[in-house]
Amino acid sequence: MEPAGTGTEGMEPAETGTEGVEPAGTGTEGMGTEAMEPAGLEPAGLGTTGTEGIESAGMGTAGIEPAEIGTAGMNPAGLEQAGLEPAGMGTAGIEPEGMEPAGLEAPEMEPAREAEEAPGSPALPAEAPLGGPPAAAPSGEEALPAAPGRERPRERERGRCGASPQGSGGRAARGRARRAPGRRSGAESARRPGVTVDSSKAKTSLEALKISLRQLRWKEFPFGRRLPCDIYWHGVSFHDNNIFSGQVNKFPGMMETVRKITLSRAMRTMQDLFPLEYNFYPRSWILPEELPLFVAEVRMMKDRNPSWKPTFIVKPDGGCQGDGIYLIKDPSDIRLTGSIQSRPAVVQEYICKPLLVDKLKFDIRLYVLLKSLEPLEIYIAKDGLSRFCTEPYQEPTLKNLHQVFMHLTNYSLNIHSGNFIHSASVNTGSKRTFSSILCRLSSRGADVKKLWSDIISLVIKTIIALTPELKVYYQSDIPAGKPGPTCFQILGFDILLMKNLKPILLEVNANPSMRIEHEQELSPGVFENVPSPVDEEVKVAVIRDTLRLVDPQKKKRKDTQCQSLEQAPEGSEELPEAALPSLCLKQVFPKYAKQFSYLRLVDRVAALFIRFLGVKGTTKLGPTGFRTFIRNCKLSNSNFSMAAVDILYIDITRRWNSMGIDHKESGNPGMCLQAFVEAFFCLAQKKYKSLPLHDQVASLIELCECRLAALRGKRLVWGCGLAQRHRTLPASATAPGPAQPRGHQVFRLQKSSQLRALMCRDRTGS
Ligand code: ADP
Numbered sequence: 001m002e003p004a005g006t007g008t009e010g011m012e013p014a015e016t017g018t019e020g021v022e023p024a025g026t027g028t029e030g031m032g033t034e035a036m037e038p039a040g041l042e043p044a045g046l047g048t049t050g051t052e053g054i055e056s057a058g059m060g061t062a063g064i065e066p067a068e069i070g071t072a073g074m075n076p077a078g079l080e081q082a083g084l085e086p087a088g089m090g091t092a093g094i095e096p097e098g099m100e101p102a103g104l105e106a107p108e109m110e111p112a113r114e115a116e117e118a119p120g121s122p123a124l125p126a127e128a129p130l131g132g133p134p135a136a137a138p139s140g141e142e143a144l145p146a147a148p149g150r151e152r153p154r155e156r157e158r159g160r161c162g163a164s165p166q167g168s169g170g171r172a173a174r175g176r177a178r179r180a181p182g183r184r185s186g187a188e189s190a191r192r193p194g195v196t197v198d199s200s201k202a203k204t205s206l207e208a209l210k211i212s213l214r215q216l217r218w219k220e221f222p223f224g225r226r227l228p229c230d231i232y233w234h235g236v237s238f239h240d241n242n243i244f245s246g247q248v249n250k251f252p253g254m255m256e257t258v259r260k261i262t263l264s265r266a267m268r269t270m271q272d273l274f275p276l277e278y279n280f281y282p283r284s285w286i287l288p289e290e291l292p293l294f295v296a297e298v299r300m301m302k303d304r305n306p307s308w309k310p311t312f313i314v315k316p317d318g319g320c321q322g323d324g325i326y327l328i329k330d331p332s333d334i335r336l337t338g339s340i341q342s343r344p345a346v347v348q349e350y351i352c353k354p355l356l357v358d359k360l361k362f363d364i365r366l367y368v369l370l371k372s373l374e375p376l377e378i379y380i381a382k383d384g385l386s387r388f389c390t391e392p393y394q395e396p397t398l399k400n401l402h403q404v405f406m407h408l409t410n411y412s413l414n415i416h417s418g419n420f421i422h423s424a425s426v427n428t429g430s431k432r433t434f435s436s437i438l439c440r441l442s443s444r445g446a447d448v449k450k451l452w453s454d455i456i457s458l459v460i461k462t463i464i465a466l467t468p469e470l471k472v473y474y475q476s477d478i479p480a481g482k483p484g485p486t487c488f489q490i491l492g493f494d495i496l497l498m499k500n501l502k503p504i505l506l507e508v509n510a511n512p513s514m515r516i517e518h519e520q521e522l523s524p525g526v527f528e529n530v531p532s533p534v535d536e537e538v539k540v541a542v543i544r545d546t547l548r549l550v551d552p553q554k555k556k557r558k559d560t561q562c563q564s565l566e567q568a569p570e571g572s573e574e575l576p577e578a579a580l581p582s583l584c585l586k587q588v589f590p591k592y593a594k595q596f597s598y599l600r601l602v603d604r605v606a607a608l609f610i611r612f613l614g615v616k617g618t619t620k621l622g623p624t625g626f627r628t629f630i631r632n633c634k635l636s637n638s639n640f641s642m643a644a645v646d647i648l649y650i651d652i653t654r655r656w657n658s659m660g661i662d663h664k665e666s667g668n669p670g671m672c673l674q675a676f677v678e679a680f681f682c683l684a685q686k687k688y689k690s691l692p693l694h695d696q697v698a699s700l701i702e703l704c705e706c707r708l709a710a711l712r713g714k715r716l717v718w719g720c721g722l723a724q725r726h727r728t729l730p731a732s733a734t735a736p737g738p739a740q741p742r743g744h745q746v747f748r749l750q751k752s753s754q755l756r757a758l759m760c761r762d763r764t765g766s
Pocket of ligand 1: 315319320321349350351408494496506
């Protein structure tokens with residue numbers, strides 16, 4: 001398949017942020033008029049080879065009933081009535097221990113008293129009803145540092161606050177009024193400064209961000225600010241700016257963590273521990289290192305079931321927008337020359353029986369807010385986008401394998417098809433809202449609540465798989481006790497629905513495109529940016545409501561309890577919560593923490609890893625740290641000597657470092673988290689031979705945690721004893737001077753050097 005062109009959907013290319021060239025003369029045929037695939041919701045058949053996990057629709061989510069994000073309130077108008085059979089959804093729902101029974105009450109939104117809104121309900125009218133938004137100050141002009149104890153002159157925009165469909169804040173009229181410090185009126189100086197947002201690095205999300213800020217009437221700094229801002233909005237990565245305070249909309253290491261290979265590894269670890277819970281991710285192998293394994297496993301599966309005719313999809317690591325992706329029928333078809341060798345890739349089972357709408361394959365882009373890592377807080381947007389292929393779907397055959405417009409749903413690819421339809425309606429065309437699809441499914445009797453419940457489960461489980469790595473990056477970039485921002489991030493989850501409505505995770509995007517316009521060729525070679533209503537409807541709401549959820553002043557207000565949350569504080573120009581639409585983001589974690597906490601085993605392994613990392617700012621464990629971990633947890637014995645510990649460390653670390661993983665510290669020869677997890681699993685298997693893997697790992701974690709707690713306890717007791725003894729020494733002993741008895745001095749010196757060593761070891765996590 002050809003490399004993708006540029007596009008606006010999918011991941012935002014990391015460096016440029018440029019997107020979206022749309023070819024002239026997009027066709028109008030082929031979409032929106034045909035019925036939903038009559039085959040409807042049959043159980044899919046992927047073969048019998050280790051893919052059974054994907055077959056079974058049950059995802060262990062029986063307890064989640066996201067009633068309010070079902071289809072209530074969706075507008076079915078204009079949807080065709082045809083042939084989708086009621087869902088034959090998955091058979092045995094997997095119900096992990098601790099999962100609550102079905103019928104859990106509908107989750108509430110945060111803040112709890114906000115009314116629920118149907119998916120797809122329009123965002124706040126583009127034009128804010130009152131007054132104008134704060135001004136976007138030109139670079140350099142704004143930053144008049146306030147004298148200590150004196151308020152800065154307030155800048156205000158006198159222009160319009162409304163967002164045209166184009167939503168260009170840059171086009172909004174701007175005006176400013178300034179007063180010298182100290183000449184503010186009493187009423188004005190009583191005003192809160194409002195939430196300040198640095199949008200100078202927002203890149204392609206700028207337009208949607210500007211509309212959101214106008215709707216909230218927050219203060220935008222499009223060229224940055226010398227004083228700190230409350231929020232920094234980055235288009236690409238955490239490191240776009242040097243930030244020491246406030247909040248930034250990116251986590252350090254997120255881009256690395258969701259790369260195709262890293263995600264596949266993290267999911268594999270979870271699949272090893274919890275095979276049934278993680279069967280929503282297709283079986284994957286990492287190339288080139290696992291090519292022999294891939295060949296051997298496929299051969300074995302084919303031997304077992306000769307009728308199995310699988311298809312695989314090869315995806316280069318770090319690729320986006322369909323770049324370099326191709327389908328194969330046999331492992332021998334992998335292109336070993338050129339790209340794969342120079343570029344590692346993931347080869348994955350291809351889902352041959354996707355749910356079709358209008359005979360077309362489509363995928364779902366869902367927006368997920370990771371609001372906090374510790375404690376874990378996750379929100380899901382009630383609406384997302386559905387991106388359609390532009391050629392009717394057929395199951396893969398040698399003849400159609402290369403047909404990109406039939407098999408790949410990437411917007412960036414399909415926009416180049418003559419069949420691509422830009423629609424002003426969110427219900428038709430090549431890009432629609434997810435709610436419009438749900439509405440169609442619902443009108444045909446599909447259980448969309450169950451579908452939402454499965455999607456929520458998929459999202460929570462995926463984030464649980466990603467958090468260990470993210471925490472390692474986080475402590476490295478923002479060490480505890482050092483000044484730094486807090487982070488949140490909007491992620492783009494790409495999900496495919498199987499015919500039986502089982503959601504399958506395709507990938508997670510760290511930088512989902514937040515563009516709300518696309519390019520249109522007016523005449524040959526002449527392009528113009530035109531608004532995309534479907535993008536605007538979904539993305540502006542996601543950004544605005546993300547901002548509302550991370551609003552630093554809301555926290556302050558809550559803390560001081562001096563204002564009602566529903567009202568803007570007196571003198572504030574911000575819109576009160578009550579005047580805004582209800583949140584489009586729904587909290588799912590910790591809301592459902594009870595059902596999913598048992599999955600957080602690797603998180604606990606990561607906590608041990610971080611504890612022994614020692615040097616702040618690193619992401620890799622040195623040999624001494626590993627030895628200290630073994631010693632402190634008392635894991636070595638006559639059968640497992642310290643020499644064997646060293647060999648284990650060297651073996652595993654060397655292998656991981658030779659894989660050429662794109663890691664923050666690729667030059668550091670130490671042990672990365674994933675290598676530590678592998679070593680930990682080895683130790684667990686050694687120690688608890690007869691148990692299943694999950695129990696082995698859980699038992700070893702408990703043992704380590706207990707031994708470390710006991711050690712800490714001992715040290716505390718020892719520390720107290722020492723202090724007491726120190727207090728009972730004669731005054732002459734505690735006051736250095738020539739009169740001190742020699743023996744006491746020696747005692748103090750010995751003990752204090754021991755204590756120093758201990759404290760030093762404690763600091764290094766030992
Ligand atoms: P990229 O980041 O390049 O967009 P994706 O993993 O999203 O890579 O894959 C691109 C497209 O290929 C997806 O949008 C989807 O249509 C299709 N695809 C990816 N993986 C699978 C799969 N396992 N089964 C079926 N289709 C897939």
